[in-house]
Amino acid sequence: MTHNTPLSPRPLRRLSDVTRRVLTAAQLRAQGVTTAETNEQCRPGGPWQQILPGVFLLHPGPPTSEERLHAVLSYAARSPFRETAAGAAGVPAQPNADEPRPAPRYPDAVITGLAALTLHGFSSAPPLPSLDTIDVLVPRMRRLRTVGCARIVRTPALPTPSYVTGLPVAPVPRALADAVAELSDAAVVRRLLTEAVRGGHTEPAAVVRELTQARLLNRPHVVDAVESLLAEGRAIAEDHLYRMVREHALPDPVWNVDLRLPGGPHLGGLDAYWPEQAVAVELDTRAPRQEDDALWSEYARKREMLERLGITVVHITPRKLRDSLEQQATVVRTALMASCDRDPAAYVVVLPR
Structure with a gap:
């Protein structure tokens, strides 16, 4: 031959x-x-x-x-x-x-890390030709070793891949976590996490969840980047909330306020509040960390207290604002219209936050 x-x-x-x-x-x-x-x-x-x-x-x-x-x-x-x-x-x-039907071309192998982010279209990720190695996820028990341009990343459970140009690629949150695990440059980490949210690739909560599972939140430069990520995510969600009120002709609320009982305790902060209708909107931007259960309990306690006072609280997540703005506007409008059928709410003091 x-x-x-x-x-x-x-x-x-x-x-x-x-x-x-x-x-x-x-x-x-x-x-x-x-x-x-x-x-x-x-x-x-x-x-x-x-x-x-x-x-x-x-x-x-x-x-x-x-x-x-x-x-x-x-x-x-x-x-x-x-x-x-x-x-x-x-x-x-x-x-x-x-x-069973034939197996996929590349079973039990998923591109992850920086190569995956590049395939997802991240401008802050390096171009593929500049990568010395390409990260690939495999099940933990596979007998493979890192060699040449292939860096083996073991995982107890493969994520459901996206397919980019026909190749199995890890979802953005998992790809980010695997990339961050190999990065020590704080500026690079911050740029990647910021683009993930600002570019609409994923939600901050999903990123933090993956970083937590990868045990990366004990690294100071990662913690700093996560704080910026959460601030970025909240700012984007607030912009969507302003747009919802403006584009769907809702009455103007008072924005970013604290509520107190007259001469009494602090009731909590709200992102938007309609005093005449006693309707409040609260953005649920919790990050899934270890204290998440306690934080959710605090959310629930505040909501229960406000509703006992006759205030309707509408919780909205950033994802819902991004994906179904009209539907969320309908939820808020319904709550405003229903206010006339409820007993008057207790008097509360509204203060800027």
């Missing part, structure tokens, strides 16, 4: 260009290419090269970013291929009617 000898064209016609250029040893064997023939093709100066253990690039010269991504996934994935004469490279043998 020479380097000009083509592989069998039948199955390869089903594959994209990159999957013709990046093949595993199992895929090559399924094409009838022996180990000896593969080694011959990969000799110094030969037309092929081994890019990762068991993964081959079928051309000389440096790999493209797309080829590196496919190579890393090919190395890390649990092989779904049936190494039989009936098997096709990249296409599992057809199952019987009572068998």
